[in-house]
Amino acid sequence: MSCCMDWWDPETAAFAEKIPCSDCVRVEADFVLRRQSIPDGTIVRLGNVSKSFGRVKALDDITLDVQRGEILGIIGRSGAGKSTLIRCLNGLERPDRGRVEVLGQDIVPLPERRLQLVRQRIGMIFQHFNLLSARTVAENVTLPLKIADVPWQEREFRVQDLLSMVGMSGKASVYPSKLSDGEKQRVGIARALAADPALLLCDEPTSALDPETTLSILDLLRDINRRLGLTIVLITHEMNVLRTVADRVIVLKHGRIVEEGDVWRVFTAPEADVTHRLIGGHTSDLPSAIRTGLRNEWTRGTDLVLRLQLSGSAAGNPVLAQLTRDLDVLPVVLDASVQHVQDHALASFTVAFHDPGELLARRIGEYLASRVSRLEVLGYVQQLA
Amino acid sequence: MSSNWPDLFIKALLETLEMTAAAGAIAFLAGLPLGLVLVATASGGICEQRWLNRILGAIVNAFRAVPCIVLLVALIPLTRLIAGTSIGTEAAIVPLAIAATPYYARTAEVSLRGVDHGLIEAVKAMGGSRWTIMREALVPEALPGLLSGFTVTIVTIIGASAMAGAIGAGGLGDLAIRYGYQRFNTGIMIGIIIVLIALVSIVRFGGDCLARRFDHR
Numbered sequence: 001m002s003c004c005m006d007w008w009d010p011e012t013a014a015f016a017e018k019i020p021c022s023d024c025v026r027v028e029a030d031f032v033l034r035r036q037s038i039p040d041g042t043i044v045r046l047g048n049v050s051k052s053f054g055r056v057k058a059l060d061d062i063t064l065d066v067q068r069g070e071i072l073g074i075i076g077r078s079g080a081g082k083s084t085l086i087r088c089l090n091g092l093e094r095p096d097r098g099r100v101e102v103l104g105q106d107i108v109p110l111p112e113r114r115l116q117l118v119r120q121r122i123g124m125i126f127q128h129f130n131l132l133s134a135r136t137v138a139e140n141v142t143l144p145l146k147i148a149d150v151p152w153q154e155r156e157f158r159v160q161d162l163l164s165m166v167g168m169s170g171k172a173s174v175y176p177s178k179l180s181d182g183e184k185q186r187v188g189i190a191r192a193l194a195a196d197p198a199l200l201l202c203d204e205p206t207s208a209l210d211p212e213t214t215l216s217i218l219d220l221l222r223d224i225n226r227r228l229g230l231t232i233v234l235i236t237h238e239m240n241v242l243r244t245v246a247d248r249v250i251v252l253k254h255g256r257i258v259e260e261g262d263v264w265r266v267f268t269a270p271e272a273d274v275t276h277r278l279i280g281g282h283t284s285d286l287p288s289a290i291r292t293g294l295r296n297e298w299t300r301g302t303d304l305v306l307r308l309q310l311s312g313s314a315a316g317n318p319v320l321a322q323l324t325r326d327l328d329v330l331p332v333v334l335d336a337s338v339q340h341v342q343d344h345a346l347a348s349f350t351v352a353f354h355d356p357g358e359l360l361a362r363r364i365g366e367y368l369a370s371r372v373s374r375l376e377v378l379g380y381v382q383q384l385a
Numbered sequence: 386m387s388s389n390w391p392d393l394f395i396k397a398l399l400e401t402l403e404m405t406a407a408a409g410a411i412a413f414l415a416g417l418p419l420g421l422v423l424v425a426t427a428s429g430g431i432c433e434q435r436w437l438n439r440i441l442g443a444i445v446n447a448f449r450a451v452p453c454i455v456l457l458v459a460l461i462p463l464t465r466l467i468a469g470t471s472i473g474t475e476a477a478i479v480p481l482a483i484a485a486t487p488y489y490a491r492t493a494e495v496s497l498r499g500v501d502h503g504l505i506e507a508v509k510a511m512g513g514s515r516w517t518i519m520r521e522a523l524v525p526e527a528l529p530g531l532l533s534g535f536t537v538t539i540v541t542i543i544g545a546s547a548m549a550g551a552i553g554a555g556g557l558g559d560l561a562i563r564y565g566y567q568r569f570n571t572g573i574m575i576g577i578i579i580v581l582i583a584l585v586s587i588v589r590f591g592g593d594c595l596a597r598r599f600d601h602r
Contacts, residue, residue, distance in 0.1 A: 090510055113514070120512030130507035133602045134525035143521060144511040175601040195511070 042101075043068050043199055043231045044089055049098030051084055051255075058084040059095065060255040066199070071225050071232040073246030073263065075239060075278055081255040082235040086201050089233060090122045091115040103198055120148045123192030127204035129184040131176040137163070137187050138172040144194040162190040166220060182213035189220060193230075200224075202234040206241055218245045239278045243267055243341050251275045264344035268311035269374060286335065286350060286378075294379035302380040304353045304361050305334070309374040315345035319371050327367060329353055329360065350378070390573070393560060398580065400474045400555040404546045407478045409539045412485035416538070417531065419445070419486065420493030421519055427498075431505065431515050445487040453545040456480045457552055464552075477554030481545055489538040496530025497523050529600040536592025540585050557581060 044066040051059040058081045066072050076082050087093040088100050091107050099106045107118055123144075131140050138159050145155045163169045166186040176184055185205060192200055202221065206214040222245050225232050236242060242249055242263055249266045251259040251274055258272040270276045294305065310319065315338065320331055335350040353364060369375050419441070425431050426438035451459070457480045464479040465471045500523055508522045524531070547558020557577050565574030 092506065092510060116512040116514055118512070119510060122510070124507070124510040126503060126507065128503055130501070130503040132504055132507075132522060132526060134528060134599065135521075143508070143513075146521075147508075147511050147513050147517055177602055191511075201510075 041068060042066065043103065044233070045099070045101040046088070047099040047101070049085075049088060049095045049100060051081075051088065051093065051095045057255045059088070062098070062255070062257060064250060064257065064260070066231060066233055068231055069225070069229045070247045071222070071234060071245055073242035073249045074233065074235040074252060075237065075242055075249060076235075076252035076274070077237060077278075080252040082237075082252055083203060084255075085252065086203055086233060086235050089199070089201055090119050090124060120144070120195050121197055122199045122201060123195070123197035124201040124203065125185065125188045125192045125205050127207045129176070129181070129188045129208075131184055131187055131191070133176055136173050136175055137168060137179070140176065140187055141191045141194050144191060148195045150195075158194065159190075162194055163187075165193075165224075166190045180213075181209055182216060185209065185213075185217050186220065189217075189224070193224065193228075198231065200230055200232045202232060204236055205234065207236065207238070214241065215244065221245055237278070239267070243339070247342070251278070262342075264311075264341040264346075267339075267341045268309065268344065268346045290334065290381050293381045295381070296379050298358060298361065298380050301355055302382050303332075304356050304364070305350065305378040305381055306353075306364070306368065307348070307350045307374075307376040307378055308368055308372040309349075310345075310347040311373045312344055314371075314373055315347040317371065319368070320349065320351065322371070323364070323367060327360070327363060329356065329364060352381070393564070394573075394576070394580075397555055397557045397560040397577075400559075401543065401546050401557045401584075403474055404477050404481055404549060404554060404556060405539060405542045408481035408485050408542050408546075409535075411478075411482035412489045412538055412542070413535055415482075415486045416489030417493050417524075419490035420497055421523065423490060423494045424497040424523070425515070425519070431509075431518055445490055448484065448487040449491065451484075453480070453484045454548045454551060456484050457548060461552070472553040474549075474554045474556070477546065477549035477552055477556075481542055481549065484545060485538055485542050488541060489535065492534030492538060493527075493531055496527040496534055499530060500526045529596040529602075532596040532599065533592055536589055536596070539588050539592070543581070543585060543588070 042065050044064075046062050046064045049059055049062045050057070060081075062081075062085060074082050074085060084093055088095050089102065091100075091110070095108060098108070100108050102118055103121065105118070107115060110118065131137075132143070135143070141159045141162055142155050145158060150158070159172070160169070163172055166189050168183060168186050168190065171179065171183065171187075176187065179187065188205075200221075205221070206217050209217060218241060221232060221234070224230055234241070234246065246263045249259075249261060249263045250257055251266070251272055253272070253274045259266060259270065259275050266275060267279065270279055290305065295302065298304070308319070310317065320333075324330060331351040331353055333349060333351050336348065338345060338347045340346070353361070356364060365375070365377065423438065423441055423445070426434040426441070428435055428438075430438075448456075457477065460480040460483060461471045463483075464476050467479050468476045470476050504522045504526060505518055508518045513521065546554070546556050547561070549556050550559025550562060557580060561574055561577040564570050565577060
């Protein structure tokens with residue numbers, strides 16, 4: 001026992017460089033397993049993390065914090081470095097440079113055995129579920145408990161609890177091959193939560209699922225986050241996933257953070273180009289006849305096409321009606337949607353004005369610019385039907 | 386002349402079974418760990434050791450390259466050291482096991498290598514040690530392949546044991562050559578062939594059943 005005190009320094013909350021005896025390892029395991037030992041505030045802190053594979057920079061000077069209890073979404077195209085980033089958080093990938101502090105401890109220099117103890121406190125779910133096919137559902141969920149040396153009498157209760165939490169109580173003795181994809185991910189979640197983790201990593205958890213199942217899995221994650229106060233880091237390439245579940249978003253491009261902020265802010269007012277494209281902004285949702293017919297120059301007989309977005313309280317304003325009344329123009333709605341992101345409304349319209357002429361076009365623009373959150377002139381298109 | 390046929394037959398069958406069982410057991414107990422080491426030390430494996438991997442691979446290949454009949458006689462000094470004798474059934478077990486171990490190690494390696502890397506990563510992410518990864522993911526997931534690979538190894542040993550007559554180990558193959566071939570006794574030849582076919586079929590059937598029993602994919 002005394003030797004443990006020597007190498008565990010509560011002051012700096014760090015392990016001194018000493019090889020622990022078997023007793024120490026047990027005490028350390030106890031320490032990392034005690035739930036109250038999760039510090040308040042920052043669960044994970046990345047400082048200037050870089051990682052290259054050969055000549056490809058997967059992560060380039062990433063600095064970020066993950067706060068306790070939040071759901072942080074990391075989004076980017078494939079190859080943006082999302083996977084590498086999330087795998088750095090549990091030491092599956094060692095960065096070339098920088099610090100990865102998990103629960104106040106830099107895990108980069110840790111030897112494999114200590115890293116294993118840290119990993120026992122971090123749950124992870126995967127795109128392809130990665131359930132052991134030779135083990136039943138219950139055995140899969142038991143495995144992290146076995147690894148964490150939880151006594152077997154306790155394991156059984158815990159597994160039952162976990163399975164009922166994810167709605168899989170009836171399938172305890174079923175083999176994973178008999179489950180649907182959604183059910184597999186539920187088991188994956190139960191397994192990831194088994195050892196009472198301080199952090200849950202989700203590696204594209206819904207990318208292999210159909211839209212309906214995706215929603216149910218995201219609901220489950222949200223529910224777990226709310227009920228257990230569990231911190232979740234989730235990577236995805238689908239903005240919709242983040243819109244449903246995340247509190248905060250980080251947008252990655254070529255291994256760099258290009259945008260960061262609350263999900264409703266990033267969603268309603270994206271700054272980076274990548275974010276725009278990931279959200280599906282610009283002209284992607286216009287009918288192809290209009291999209292391809294758009295011109296930048298006004299010519300006689302062409303229609304002006306605008307996109308306007310109203311976010312937050314502005315979404316409740318009858319802007320188009322006011323415009324009709326005040327300027328006596330008749331906007332044609334080409335596309336419209338109202339979405340809610342974390343109780344923030346986002347209304348988006350694409351409208352066309354029939355042959356407004358240069359002067360009226362400018363007045364419409366000025367009128368709207370002061371009343372909407374975001375105005376975009378998409379261009380002019382030859383006579384809409 | 387034919388009064389002692391059943392005795393000879395049973396004796397030969399028992400010798401074949403003894404050689405196969407002993408060599409098979411050794412091949413399994415030595416080949417599976419060897420296969421695990423080959424997979425674990427390969428590049429991208431759970432404890433990458435390229436040089437060890439290359440050396441082990443070369444040794445395995447070397448033994449696989451030498452025909453069993455050559456091993457039977459070439460290993461006589463080693464056999465004498467281990468079994469205390471260089472002739473007889475026990476003596477044949479040594480070279481048979483040494484021939485079968487690399488064979489099974491390669492078969493096991495192929496099955497183990499086929500285990501989805503995601504599963505290994507999942508156990509690793511739970512904080513599992515290398516040993517846990519092997520015990521909980523690699524071996525159970527590869528078990529159907531490991532079992533059918535073992536079946537093939539047993540069948541190969543049965544075939545190789547026919548050559549063990551060369552060092553006086555007896556067995557069905559030896560009986561077939563000495564009585565069936567050299568004494569032109571077609572009856573006993575046919576009998577031995579039938580018994581060998583039955584033996585191999587039973588091993589195959591048993592192995593397939595076992596493999597299917599553990600296959601939950």
